[in-house]
Amino acid sequence: MLYDVAVIGGGVNGTGIARDCAMRGLRVVLFEKTDLSSGATGACTGMIHGGARYLLNDIHTTYLSSLDSGYIQKIAPHLLFRIPFVTPVLKQDPVPEVYIELLETFFEAYDKFAPLKNGKPHIRLTQQDLKALEPGITDDAVGAVSFDEYGIDPFRLCVENAVSAEEHGAQIHTHTEVRQFITEGRDIKGVRVKDMLTGEVRDVHARIVMNAAGPWLPKLAGLAGTQVKIRPGKGVHLILDRRVSNIGIVIKAIDGRQIFMMPHDNTFIIGTTDDDYYGDLDSLWVTHDEIEYLLQAAEHYFPGIRKYRIMRVMTGIRPTLYAWGKNEDKLYREHRIFDHEAEDGIKGFLTIAGGKLASYRLMSEEATDVICKKLGCENPCKTHTEPLPGGHFIPDVKKMAEKFNVDPYAVARTAYRHGSKTEELLGLIEEDPSNRDLVCECEPVMKAEARYAIRNEWARTIPDLRRRTRLGTGSCQGRRCTVRAAFVLGEELGLDSDGIKKLIEGFLKERWKGKAPALMDKQLAEEELNLATHVLSDSLNTIIEK
Amino acid sequence: MDYDVIVIGSGLAGVAAAINAAKTKKVAVIRKGYGATALCSGTFDIAGRTGKRGRPFKDFVSIPQGIGHILENEKQHPYSILSMAFTGDRFNEFITMVNTIGEEFFERLRETGIHYKGSWENNMLLPTQHGAFKATSFCQSSMFPGNLAKLMGRTILFIGFEKTPIHNRTRAEFLRDILSKYGFLSFKDVLYINVDIQSLGLRWNGHDFISLAGIMDDMDNARRIAASIREIVDKQDYDHIFIQPVMGIKNYEDVSKLFSDTFGDALSELVADSPSAPGLRLQYALDRMLAQHGVAVIDGEASCSESPDTIKTVGVSHKDGSKSTFAANSFILATGKFISNGLTKNKTWQESIFGLPAFIGDQPVKDAFAMKYLTDDPLDEQALFSMGVKVDNSLRPVDEDGAVVYKNLYAAGSVLSGYNYIYDKTGMGTALLTGSKAGIFSAG
Numbered sequence: 001m002l003y004d005v006a007v008i009g010g011g012v013n014g015t016g017i018a019r020d021c022a023m024r025g026l027r028v029v030l031f032e033k034t035d036l037s038s039g040a041t042g043a044c045t046g047m048i049h050g051g052a053r054y055l056l057n058d059i060h061t062t063y064l065s066s067l068d069s070g071y072i073q074k075i076a077p078h079l080l081f082r083i084p085f086v087t088p089v090l091k092q093d094p095v096p097e098v099y100i101e102l103l104e105t106f107f108e109a110y111d112k113f114a115p116l117k118n119g120k121p122h123i124r125l126t127q128q129d130l131k132a133l134e135p136g137i138t139d140d141a142v143g144a145v146s147f148d149e150y151g152i153d154p155f156r157l158c159v160e161n162a163v164s165a166e167e168h169g170a171q172i173h174t175h176t177e178v179r180q181f182i183t184e185g186r187d188i189k190g191v192r193v194k195d196m197l198t199g200e201v202r203d204v205h206a207r208i209v210m211n212a213a214g215p216w217l218p219k220l221a222g223l224a225g226t227q228v229k230i231r232p233g234k235g236v237h238l239i240l241d242r243r244v245s246n247i248g249i250v251i252k253a254i255d256g257r258q259i260f261m262m263p264h265d266n267t268f269i270i271g272t273t274d275d276d277y278y279g280d281l282d283s284l285w286v287t288h289d290e291i292e293y294l295l296q297a298a299e300h301y302f303p304g305i306r307k308y309r310i311m312r313v314m315t316g317i318r319p320t321l322y323a324w325g326k327n328e329d330k331l332y333r334e335h336r337i338f339d340h341e342a343e344d345g346i347k348g349f350l351t352i353a354g355g356k357l358a359s360y361r362l363m364s365e366e367a368t369d370v371i372c373k374k375l376g377c378e379n380p381c382k383t384h385t386e387p388l389p390g391g392h393f394i395p396d397v398k399k400m401a402e403k404f405n406v407d408p409y410a411v412a413r414t415a416y417r418h419g420s421k422t423e424e425l426l427g428l429i430e431e432d433p434s435n436r437d438l439v440c441e442c443e444p445v446m447k448a449e450a451r452y453a454i455r456n457e458w459a460r461t462i463p464d465l466r467r468r469t470r471l472g473t474g475s476c477q478g479r480r481c482t483v484r485a486a487f488v489l490g491e492e493l494g495l496d497s498d499g500i501k502k503l504i505e506g507f508l509k510e511r512w513k514g515k516a517p518a519l520m521d522k523q524l525a526e527e528e529l530n531l532a533t534h535v536l537s538d539s540l541n542t543i544i545e546k
Numbered sequence: 547m548d549y550d551v552i553v554i555g556s557g558l559a560g561v562a563a564a565i566n567a568a569k570t571k572k573v574a575v576i577r578k579g580y581g582a583t584a585l586c587s588g589t590f591d592i593a594g595r596t597g598k599r600g601r602p603f604k605d606f607v608s609i610p611q612g613i614g615h616i617l618e619n620e621k622q623h624p625y626s627i628l629s630m631a632f633t634g635d636r637f638n639e640f641i642t643m644v645n646t647i648g649e650e651f652f653e654r655l656r657e658t659g660i661h662y663k664g665s666w667e668n669n670m671l672l673p674t675q676h677g678a679f680k681a682t683s684f685c686q687s688s689m690f691p692g693n694l695a696k697l698m699g700r701t702i703l704f705i706g707f708e709k710t711p712i713h714n715r716t717r718a719e720f721l722r723d724i725l726s727k728y729g730f731l732s733f734k735d736v737l738y739i740n741v742d743i744q745s746l747g748l749r750w751n752g753h754d755f756i757s758l759a760g761i762m763d764d765m766d767n768a769r770r771i772a773a774s775i776r777e778i779v780d781k782q783d784y785d786h787i788f789i790q791p792v793m794g795i796k797n798y799e800d801v802s803k804l805f806s807d808t809f810g811d812a813l814s815e816l817v818a819d820s821p822s823a824p825g826l827r828l829q830y831a832l833d834r835m836l837a838q839h840g841v842a843v844i845d846g847e848a849s850c851s852e853s854p855d856t857i858k859t860v861g862v863s864h865k866d867g868s869k870s871t872f873a874a875n876s877f878i879l880a881t882g883k884f885i886s887n888g889l890t891k892n893k894t895w896q897e898s899i900f901g902l903p904a905f906i907g908d909q910p911v912k913d914a915f916a917m918k919y920l921t922d923d924p925l926d927e928q929a930l931f932s933m934g935v936k937v938d939n940s941l942r943p944v945d946e947d948g949a950v951v952y953k954n955l956y957a958a959g960s961v962l963s964g965y966n967y968i969y970d971k972t973g974m975g976t977a978l979l980t981g982s983k984a985g986i987f988s989a990g
């Protein structure tokens with residue numbers, strides 16, 4: 001079988017390109033070495049922002065971002081949530097009366113882009129307005145300017161792109177790593193892949209190989225005999241155990257860098273850092289310095305922040321375009337498509353680099369245009385008008401809850417993630433009534449949703465389930481759901497006890513990476529319970545050999 | 547003087563201390579709530595360190611061997627510290643002390659309506675709700691017949707309270723597999739079957755076994771459920787039945803009697819996820835014990851302002867916002883580990899009421915980063931969770947130079963350093979022993 005396109009990488013760009021190519025009628029195969037959205041996409045802030053921060057040095061990015069933000073709202077209405085933001089001005093800011101004027105002028109300019117993405121125009125807030133809106137903000141704030149942004153669940157965005165690609169005939173292979181290229185002379189003719197769960201190796205031929213490996217893209221370019229440089233930027237977020245505030249707050253760190261504090265689902269996130277990173281991409285750990293840098297910034301604007309519980313930290317690497325002489329924040333979030341035939345004389349190989357989550361659709365469209373031109377395909381792009389699989393309508397939660405006799409809150413959470421597919425998913429309850437039982441009690445996640453993710457969305461491990469359903473992301477951080485989830489996967493995939501043990505171990509380790517660096521204060525209580533449950537009560541340290 | 551002895555904390559350590567001191571003294575317990583004791587699975591580990599990862603069950607069966615290992619190799623362990631008082635055959639004298647204190651305490655527990663069974667010789671092996679197993683020394687009588695080590699070659703039947711059998715099949719098979727590998731135990735057969743609680747006309751959410759235990763506190767409900775289990779198992783060929791721990795909480799004595807009348811020794815409860823009914827039963831029994839022994843209970847959060855070498859009073863903030871102060875001759879700190887937030891103060895690692903230094907091993911940890919005491923694998927032994935206050939041979943907290951901080955302050959239970967109950971499996975054993983001894987020491 002000769003594919004038209006083999007995509008390397010199941011991040012938002014890889015899945016976005018796979019979808020676009022498949023919708024234009026190309027035969028597509030996608031390989032992802034770990035899981036969909038397990039790279040930069042899963043570690044990002046999840047903002048489909050209009051790119052206000054690029055307004056000063058990169059207005060084109062702002063325009064395109066705003067435009068595409070509007071498109072994404074149309075194709076994935078269920079996944080987007082509005083986040084009203086404020087930018088407070090503190091009395092310590094240099095000449096605050098002037099600064100707030102400047103800010104307002106800035107957001108007046110941004111307002112021009114607001115209609116593109118259904119944003120509300122800015123409001124200038126007095127000190128009293130601000131305090132009434134968010135009493136936790138420091139008394140040093142003299143006022144603020146508001147603006148509107150949208151957030152998204154980046155995991156779902158990615159998965160829905162992949163599901164849509166599959167609906168249009170693409171083959172999606174997760175846990176499958178591209179190890180090598182099949183070459184003829186310098187030209188690329190396909191890829192040699194290894195199934196990371198079974199160890200099986202096979203060759204797959206394709207007319208075009210698209211390198212969408214995010215921060216790993218230089219490695220793949222190297223394997224293909226060329227070089228693409230990026231400036232890898234490590235970004236860290238802190239995740240708190242509740243919605244500390246219902247509004248987002250734009251703050252400045254000690255070095256003047258802009259940071260967001262914002263509600264996300266049932267949590268609150270603070271981030272991000274941005275530092276050059278040249279370490280092991282497959283073993284990222286967060287340092288105490290990074291945590292303290294973010295906490296100090298947050299504390300400056302929100303003095304009580306340390307009273308809340310940091311459940312976990314997350315980190316990822318931005319695949320930023322390479323540019324010399326700029327500090328990290330000034331780096332363009334712009335993207336580029338490298339045509340290695342034109343640039344290095346390597347036929348059949350393309351690389352996509354840079355960009356942002358918010359402009360993934362546009363980037364995918366551009367990349368697909370290049371591919372189509374090479375393959376002589378003239379079908380137009382439809383990804384800005386055709387809804388993603390769950391985006392056809394917003395389901396009626398109350399009606400669903402009654403029909404399937406399930407807790408409305410659980411249905412509301414499922415409906416957020418699955419939109420117009422919710423009813424199909426809840427149909428699993430008719431197959432087996434216990435599918436309404438909860439696997440994860442925090443989020444909550446019903447067995448039905450876990451099974452659905454395994455059957456229809458390629459979930460093979462507990463972290464895969466976590467990405468698709470938010471299982472294990474709540475305040476108990478996997479204490480109650482880890483073993484339960486392993487058994488659901490075990491049933492669905494027909495695993496033996498060794499297979500189930502591996503699943504449990506995998507998730508405990510994955511959560512630990514996020515929890516250990518931030519283990520302090522109240523979170524220690526939760527972790528004492530967690531370890532007592534898994535080690536003391538269930539003897540997992542006996543059952544799972546090192 | 548309000549009291550002779552004030553104990554802070556009403557987990558196992560605090561209660562053991564209080565009733566021992568109350569034999570001769572006027573005692574009060576201050577408690578801000580429930581801690582690990584209420585959240586635990588209700589079994590008593592005396593000794594049974596598993597040592598290396600993946601080591602089979604037969605390696606940690608013997609309790610005296612486990613204790614011997616601690617006395618020899620773990621100098622900081624509260625067991626070792628308490629054994630220092632003995633001048634002759636330390637090991638045998640220590641074993642005698644553990645048995646005496648333990649037996650007496652289990653007798654006191656029996657008077658509250660909860661019967662613990664087990665042995666000072668061998669750990670038993672109990673199956674858990676998750677499909678794993680736990681080695682432990684003593685458990686509530688409704689769990690005791692479930693010792694898997696005694697059920698080799700038999701047919702085991704799991705009764706689930708769910709609507710689907712699938713989940714249980716995988717779990718039952720998982721348990722069989724791992725037991726043969728790590729427990730060297732094999733069974734004739736492992737079966738599973740389910741009772742549909744909702745079809746009995748009872749309203750239950752289907753996943754929370756504490757609430758089902760609460761439903762069973764009503765004897766009518768308990769009778770209906772027991773009868774429906776009876777009806778189902780009568781059609782099966784089995785030797786032993788396991789059910790989730792649902793035999794009531796407040797009414798455990800009656801409900802467990804009903805089950806043993808119905809099933810004899812052929813049915814027992816599983817060890818369950820936290821929080822579980824057995825943990826709560828234990829905590830409620832301890833509450834009753836305090837009343838039976840004339841110990842006053844003061845609800846509120848204790849605090850103490852600085853005072854040189856002797857503590858005179860502690861302040862208590864009550865839930866309604868009011869504050870009061872209590873004076874005593876001696877004080878016992880039994881505030882638990884992180885669960886009750888007892889080891890951080892002013893953003894540093896310190897005991898939170900008196901500001902005592904916190905230790906990991908021999909090292910004070912004041913400003914240390916948590917990561918220093920953690921490895922990258924959560925199933926490894928994590929030293930951070932051995933943090934606590936360090937004490938002398940009479941359980942009085944000491945400072946970095948080994949000097950006693952307050953002449954009249956004692957500490958007991960998981961607020962102590964030198965052991966790691968999560969890994970060394972001496973949790974309740976240490977709480978019971980140090981609690982009882984602290985009570986005795988404080989009474990002078």
Ligand SMILES: Cc1cc2nc3c(=O)[nH]c(=O)nc-3n(C[C@H](O)[C@H](O)[C@H](O)COP(=O)(O)OP(=O)(O)OC[C@H]3O[C@@H](n4cnc5c(N)ncnc54)[C@H](O)[C@@H]3O)c2cc1C
Pocket residue numbers: 008009010011012013014031032033034035036037038039040041042043044045046047048049176177178179212213214215216217220233234235236237272315316317318319354355356357358359
């Ligand atoms: C901390 C942080 C915050 C961010 N915040 C935002 C934001 O708020 N808004 C926004 O618009 N953008 C944001 N971004 C940027 C955005 O996340 C990225 O630009 C975008 O997700 C990149 O997607 P991608 O598909 O190119 O890369 P990735 O998501 O990294 O996908 C690449 C995939 O390739 C896979 N892969 C690698 N090697 C191989 C191989 N050999 N074989 C098979 N598969 C392979 C990887 O496993 C990975 O899943 C943020 C980024 C970070 C790190």
Ligand SMILES: Cc1cc2nc3c(=O)[nH]c(=O)nc-3n(C[C@H](O)[C@H](O)[C@H](O)COP(=O)(O)OP(=O)(O)OC[C@H]3O[C@@H](n4cnc5c(N)ncnc54)[C@H](O)[C@@H]3O)c2cc1C
Pocket residue numbers: 528529532533536537554555556557558559560576577578579580581582583584585586587588589590591592682820846847848849880881882883885886887888899958959960961967971972973974975977
């Ligand atoms: C999930 C889990 C399962 C476990 N399973 C087992 C098991 O199977 N076998 C076993 O042997 N051990 C087990 N353990 C360990 C065992 O439960 C503990 O080691 C033991 O209960 C500790 O008792 P304690 O009295 O020291 O502390 P706790 O029970 O935590 O009691 C502390 C008390 O101090 C009070 N307190 C704290 N600060 C203040 C203050 N400032 N003012 C007033 N009161 C205060 C708290 O409210 C509480 O009442 C388990 C632990 C957990 C968490």
